[in-house]
Amino acid sequence: MQLIVFKDHHDLSQQAAEEIIELVKRKPGAVLCLASGSTPLLTCELLVQKARAENIDLSSCTFIGLDEWVGIPPENEGSCAYFFHNQVFKHLNFSSSHIYLFNALSDSPQQECKEMDNVIFENGGIDLMLVGVGMNGHIGFNEPGISFDLYAHVAELDETTTSVGQKYFKEATELHQGITLGLKHLLESKKVLLLANGSKKAAVIQKALEGEITNRLPASIIRRHPNSTVMIDEEAAAMLKR
Numbered sequence: 001m002q003l004i005v006f007k008d009h010h011d012l013s014q015q016a017a018e019e020i021i022e023l024v025k026r027k028p029g030a031v032l033c034l035a036s037g038s039t040p041l042l043t044c045e046l047l048v049q050k051a052r053a054e055n056i057d058l059s060s061c062t063f064i065g066l067d068e069w070v071g072i073p074p075e076n077e078g079s080c081a082y083f084f085h086n087q088v089f090k091h092l093n094f095s096s097s098h099i100y101l102f103n104a105l106s107d108s109p110q111q112e113c114k115e116m117d118n119v120i121f122e123n124g125g126i127d128l129m130l131v132g133v134g135m136n137g138h139i140g141f142n143e144p145g146i147s148f149d150l151y152a153h154v155a156e157l158d159e160t161t162t163s164v165g166q167k168y169f170k171e172a173t174e175l176h177q178g179i180t181l182g183l184k185h186l187l188e189s190k191k192v193l194l195l196a197n198g199s200k201k202a203a204v205i206q207k208a209l210e211g212e213i214t215n216r217l218p219a220s221i222i223r224r225h226p227n228s229t230v231m232i233d234e235e236a237a238a239m240l241k242r
């Protein structure tokens with residue numbers, strides 16, 4: 001694991017967007033997996049700007065959404081699907097047949113998970129996974145206590161996740177379950193970028209990077225990945241001791 005501390009959210013987002021662009025230049029058929037949320041928002045904006053400025057063709061890439069709120073339709077502005085459509089797909093030439101997002105309304109979420117696992121295996125694995133970290137140390141919807149050995153699965157959401165998650169929705173929304181790639185997908189991804197910004201993430205970043213590697217703090221798994229980069233700003237790095 002490599003740690004890079006940037007001055008601010010803009011600088012780390014710029015670097016993250018650059019890494020995606022460089023990967024696609026090297027490997028036009030790259031398999032990308034992104035989280036949604038506040039942290040990667042600026043990365044997505046800068047990715048759109050850079051890809052347009054440099055005329056980057058993303059039509060051969062495969063795009064995989066990291067997770068989704070079970071029961072929340074894609075038209076809801078708090079869904080991960082809404083985020084990706086608005087921030088990424090409508091601005092860039094991803095091919096719709098190469099976009100894979102969890103269907104949160106599926107009658108069989110277990111089947112959704114199997115299909116997503118198959119998509120990843122059939123496409124040769126994830127080349128780049130870009131994740132954020134929750135206030136409880138989750139990655140995707142891999143909540144505290146989850147096994148490091150799971151692929152896609154349905155998760156019962158932690159109280160922290162359901163309350164912090166309200167920030168994405170216009171009105172109070174009942175959130176109970178998530179559907180998510182598992183930490184085994186993260187471990188098997190060829191490259192992982194973990195992003196965090198702001199002072200509110202400082203405590204969880206300190207625990208993830210300097211505490212025990214444990215499923216009680218899923219983000220600590222990032223230290224088990226041989227090709228991971230933790231990209232944080234000075235505020236998120238403020239509680240690191242070393």
Ligand code: F6R
Nearest residue numbers: 035036037038039132133134140
């Ligand atoms: C969202 C996701 C979540 C977020 C995490 C941090 O797709 O996978 O794990 O990355 O909750 O959220 P923000 O970036 O909004 O602080």
